[in-house]
Amino acid sequence: MNYNFQYGVVWDNFGALMEGAWLTFQLGVFAFAGGILIGLLCASIKTYGPWPLRLLVDTYVVFITNTPALIQIYFLYFGLPELGVRWSNEACVLIGLVLNAGAYLTMILRAGFLSVRKNELEAGLTLGFSVVQQIRYIIVPHIAKAVYPALANFFIVVLVMGTSVGALIGVDELTGQAINLSSINYRWLEYFSVVAVIYVVLTFVASVGLALLGRWAFRVRVRIF
Amino acid sequence: MPHLAVNNLRAKYGALEVLKGVSFSIEKGQVVALVGPSGSGKSTVLRTLVGLTPVTGGNVTIHDDKIDYASSGSLRRARDQMAIVFQQYNLFQNMRIIDNVTVAPVKIKKRPKDEARADAERLLAMVGLADKLNAFPDQLSGGQQQRVAIARALALHPEILLLDEVTSALDPELVNEVLDSIRQLAKDGMTMILVSHEMAFVREVADKVVFMDGGSVVEEGLPEVLFDAPKTDRAREFFGKILRH
Ligand SMILES: Nc1ncnc2c1ncn2[C@@H]1O[C@H](COP(=O)(O)OP(=O)(O)O)[C@@H](O)[C@H]1O
Numbered sequence: 376m377n378y379n380f381q382y383g384v385v386w387d388n389f390g391a392l393m394e395g396a397w398l399t400f401q402l403g404v405f406a407f408a409g410g411i412l413i414g415l416l417c418a419s420i421k422t423y424g425p426w427p428l429r430l431l432v433d434t435y436v437v438f439i440t441n442t443p444a445l446i447q448i449y450f451l452y453f454g455l456p457e458l459g460v461r462w463s464n465e466a467c468v469l470i471g472l473v474l475n476a477g478a479y480l481t482m483i484l485r486a487g488f489l490s491v492r493k494n495e496l497e498a499g500l501t502l503g504f505s506v507v508q509q510i511r512y513i514i515v516p517h518i519a520k521a522v523y524p525a526l527a528n529f530f531i532v533v534l535v536m537g538t539s540v541g542a543l544i545g546v547d548e549l550t551g552q553a554i555n556l557s558s559i560n561y562r563w564l565e566y567f568s569v570v571a572v573i574y575v576v577l578t579f580v581a582s583v584g585l586a587l588l589g590r591w592a593f594r595v596r597v598r599i600f
Numbered sequence: 601m602p603h604l605a606v607n608n609l610r611a612k613y614g615a616l617e618v619l620k621g622v623s624f625s626i627e628k629g630q631v632v633a634l635v636g637p638s639g640s641g642k643s644t645v646l647r648t649l650v651g652l653t654p655v656t657g658g659n660v661t662i663h664d665d666k667i668d669y670a671s672s673g674s675l676r677r678a679r680d681q682m683a684i685v686f687q688q689y690n691l692f693q694n695m696r697i698i699d700n701v702t703v704a705p706v707k708i709k710k711r712p713k714d715e716a717r718a719d720a721e722r723l724l725a726m727v728g729l730a731d732k733l734n735a736f737p738d739q740l741s742g743g744q745q746q747r748v749a750i751a752r753a754l755a756l757h758p759e760i761l762l763l764d765e766v767t768s769a770l771d772p773e774l775v776n777e778v779l780d781s782i783r784q785l786a787k788d789g790m791t792m793i794l795v796s797h798e799m800a801f802v803r804e805v806a807d808k809v810v811f812m813d814g815g816s817v818v819e820e821g822l823p824e825v826l827f828d829a830p831k832t833d834r835a836r837e838f839f840g841k842i843l844r845h
């Protein structure tokens with residue numbers, strides 16, 4: 376093997392890679408946050424809603440979880456313009472990731488809804504809790520504690536695997552930025568080894584942060600890696 | 601005027617009529633024990649009193665005031681006056697012991713935090729748990745959790761305490777610590793309706809025993825009368841069976 380590693384060009388463009396990493400992080404956070412809102416809504420419908428709405432939620436979950444995220448984003452980016460709807464490539468990635476995460480989070484949160492113990496709700500009722508107070512003090516903490524480890528894992532999945540799909544429709548997140556830069560001077564190995572390290576650092580920081588948050592807020596132990 | 605009166609109370613689960621016209625009353629400061637075979641409707645009576653199971657007939661009065669279970673205001677007042685302790689404790693698993701006891705006074709009754717906390721510490725000390733304030737329910741034994749549940753019920757200063765087989769999920773060696781707490785409450789003059797299979801304990805603390813079978817009251821009276829010289833065959837058979845061993 377006589378490949379001559381030259382990391383100089385990578386360091387020269389390190390700022391651009393960091394911009395990509397920052398965009399990756401933002402996409403991951405917003406996709407996850409949007410997915411949580413959809414997931415909460417759909418999981419409460421699945422638990423407490425009438426059957427036509429439950430059927431709608433089931434259709435959405437089955438449709439999304441059985442097709443690749445890339446296809447969903449291609450549909451938004453290449454398909455919708457045919458129908459006269461034209462979103463920017465960043466918007467397509469973000470909306471696609473939100474819809475995708477929403478379906479998986481519906482399934483994760485649904486398990487949390489099922490973990491709420493009826494007898495605690497009855498205790499709450501007889502102590503005089505209103506419906507809103509039951510949700511605030513009993514239901515949400517239960518769900519949070521039950522599903523927190525799964526949520527933390529899923530955030531990492533969105534952060535690393537989800538966002539990198541953006542590269543394929545020209546969004547300059549970390550992977551996209553690395554592709555752009557390496558195709559200028561063909562230092563693929565150098566760029567992608569550095570990018571791999573940045574991804575690892577990103578997920579490590581996110582994992583530690585989430586583990587500490589979980590311990591502090593919900594008394595749950597989350598594995599780091 | 602009785603403190604609480606149950607008049608011809610009826611309740612159903614689906615099509616199954618579980619209470620077929622139950623009547624009894626309790627004076628202020630009295631302890632009434634509901635006894636009877638499993639499935640006779642004892643828990644349902646208590647659940648109906650606090651509005652967890654809907655009333656389908658008859659009524660309940662507190663100080664001659666009829667509770668309207670369909671009206672949220674009336675139901676709230678009823679729940680203010682009564683507190684229930686369940687067989688399975690039903691503590692809030694996500695809250696520390698102290699928060700289990702203070703959450704309702706602070707969030708629902710809007711009592712000042714430090715006042716509610718002092719009150720909770722006093723109640724937890726009374727049930728022998730002064731050193732467990734910051735533990736979580738899953739770190740306590742069943743008997744300890746049940747005593748927390750009693751403290752939580754008392755923190756709202758109810759006038760009437762309902763206890764549903766509070767010792768039957770406990771290991772035998774933990775039963776006495778819970779019974780001691782109830783004994784103390786009886787001495788302090790708390791009005792209590794308790795469902796129990798601990799006949800020796802019932803004989804000791806109850807002012808009246810109400811014997812239920814098949815969703816109706818079969819016989820009621822002083823514990824010594826009901827246990828030793830019941831008038832009905834059904835009661836004679838039941839007490840004969842469980843008091844003999
Ligand atoms: N949630 C429920 N749904 C349907 N039937 C019930 C329910 N709870 C209790 N029952 C039935 O109601 C009857 C009375 O139950 P319960 O009041 O719990 O009796 P006890 O407390 O005296 O053992 C029993 O036949 C029981 O099977």
Ligand SMILES: [Mg+2]
Pocket residue numbers: 642643644765
């Ligand atoms: Mg029962």
